[in-house]
Amino acid sequence: MGLIVVASCGMTVTANIATIMQSSAEPFSFAAAGEFLNRADDLARLEDWWGGRDRNALALYGRRRVGKSWLFRAFADGKPALVLVAERRAEGAQLSRFAARLEPLLGFRPELPDVPALIASLYALAERERMLVVIDEFPYLLPSRAERRDEVLTAIQAIMEERDGSKLQLVLCGSHIGQMTTLLADSSPLRGRLTPLAIEPLRFADAQTFAGELTARERIERYAVTGGMSLYLDELARGSGSLRARVCARVLDHRGPLFNDPREILEEDLRQPGIYFSLLEELSARARTLGDLAAALGKRTSDLGPYLETLREMQLVERLAPVSAGRETRDHRYRIGDQFLRFWFRFVFDVQEDLRTGLRPADLYDGEIAPLLAEHVAPVFEQLCREWVRQQLGDRASRVGAWWGNALHELRRSGQRQREEIDVVGLRGGAVTVVGECKWTNAALSTKVLSELERFKLPALAQAGVASTADGPAIMLFSRAGFRPALVEHATRRSDLRLVGVDELVSDLLATARPAA
Incomplete structure (x- = not known):
């Protein structure tokens, strides 16, 4: 792999590896490693990939707040590793920032006119020494137009064809599940060059490592509010303090860290969030049929179908059928699969302005949430x-x-x-x-x-x-x-x-x- 020449998107990327003066990457240090809980199976899978013969890049994906960032940082801890975090900003600004990160490792500031050039530089970086590189929120680096995106992915695929000549272990991470699974689809240029690893919410039993000394009832109630999402478990279940006190301080207080969290996540990932919000609000109290939802929102069922499919693709909504039903059944119900999202849309979404303008969190909890908490917990039970x-x-x-x-x-x-x-x-x-x-x-x-x-x-x-x-x-x-x-x-x-x-x-x-x- 002495020379990489990649034609991509109307330009040519050239990396002469023989002339690169590399310095050894410093071992990555994760400051919060001592606070990391669970994910033993996922860490084992990552270590197996790191120590095995799989030369494919790893596509690590899962919903926001599930704990991906802490997971790959815990995995990288102590390894020669580089973590690059993509953001919603202009491509040129992002690539310039990444070039600055690569400069001390390469010995010069690389020219990164586009994403394929970045990938080529990463493979060149690890030509002599093994190295782990994680690109978090990788889909943010890709063009939105399908044709242009395929061009970029095709160029990246050409670079990956030469991956056996590099010691790079590359992780492409993303929170938008639809976009990440598209990279793995049969029609994707990267098909066969990526190894998937989906990060799922924690099961009830595994989530209990966040909890202190609680009764069985309290454990179920907290799980019914947080679900298996690591951030919500950390905020609402870890350590001492009643569920009421935690919810009032972290969810109902307008200065709390979770007061607006679901809204911010959805507005970042969805166009026309208003319709999605209405659907989620209708589903927050109980599972509903498509007909029920259409009647409640004054829409045709055919109009709502695409919105529900998007929410299913994001793994926020589940479509259920009777256990005995065949594949052709139309007897479906929809429900919110994320318990904190269900809690927030049922008890917080409609009263946020009241909470901002003087409604006391304790009064809302005692008057509106506590009487209905058992009803909220029942489906989780x-x-x-x-x-x-x-x-x-x-x-x-x-x-x-x-x-x-x-x-x-x-x-x-x-x-x-x-x-x-x-x-x-x-x-x-x-x-x-x-x-x-x-x-x-x-x-x-x-x-x-x-x-x-x-x-x-x-x-x-x-x-x-x-x-x-x-x-x-x-x-x-x-x-x-x-x-x-x-x-x-x-x-x-x-x-x-x-x-x-x-x-x-x-x-x-x-x-x-x-x-x-």
Whole structure:
């Protein structure tokens, strides 16, 4: 790789590596390394890539606030590494800034007329010594027009063809998931030159490393507000202090760090954010069908489809179907997948001006949030119950989800019941093997929950064509507030019925936590 000559975008990039006077890169130092938590699996994957024979660049991507920046800095700590952070500014200004960063390493200030020239210089930099380079928010460096972007990526691809002659380990990082996955698509010029690594929100069990000494109920409540996003966990779950105090100081106080965070993120990534905000506000209280959303916003369903697809592409909204549904089903619901975003749009978005002009955070929390907090937590509790079933009963149920559908025909005709829902349904080979109901309420569960499940819901499931196994499904009842004596006594006489309290649920889920990094 003595000479790189790359024709790109009407210009030629030339890097004569033999004449470059390189100095050894200093080991990267991450000042907050001691505060870094979790991500053991992701760090292990990064170390495997660093120590292996994969010469591809790594495409590391995930939503904003998920913890990518801390992750790659923790990975770079102690390695010969350079971190370049792209911003929303003119290409020339950014490249000039990067040239200044490269000057002490190359021994001269490189000319960087465009992004391919930058990539060529990075490969030249590591011609003699192994080096890690991370370009954070890489999509900011790319042109917005598709044709122009493909030209730039094609030029970069030509440079990467010579990657075996360099010891560069290159990481291209991005927060806009759609743009990053486009780089990995079959039609992308970089297809086959990038190794993907998606960074996901933390599972409930792994998120608990942020928490102190909390009860099982408190752990679920905090996770229902923060979700698995590292920044929100750090602000609202780490250390001491009540959830109320944290939310009031960090979310409801107009000077708090999270007061306007969702708005800023969305306005940075979305055009016409008003429609997206309206959709997210409608979804913040509960999952909704496309028809429900169209009626609420006074739009046609065909008009809203592209907006929902964009939110799904950003992994902010999920499209759900009954667990037994086939691929062609149209019985979909949409819900917000990010718990903090759901909390913010439900309780903060519409009252921001009031909070700026004198509404006290404590008054808002006590008057509007506390009475509805259990309702906000309930869907997360249901998700955790389904996770528990996958963990504990995976040998019986290969697919676990929720189910909803029409009530029994005779009950619909008489107007007694129209729709039925079951919080947990586990399937194996298409047959129902596990069912469950989840109640995040102050009242202990009574036998009524079991009676409704067996009298109305399971027959409706069978009516929908979803059969149970010959010996019937195992029944799981989950409760925040425990179980009434009659139900407990009933469970002692039935081998197919199990009662799971919140302490047992959380204890079992925590047993699956991955070792902290």
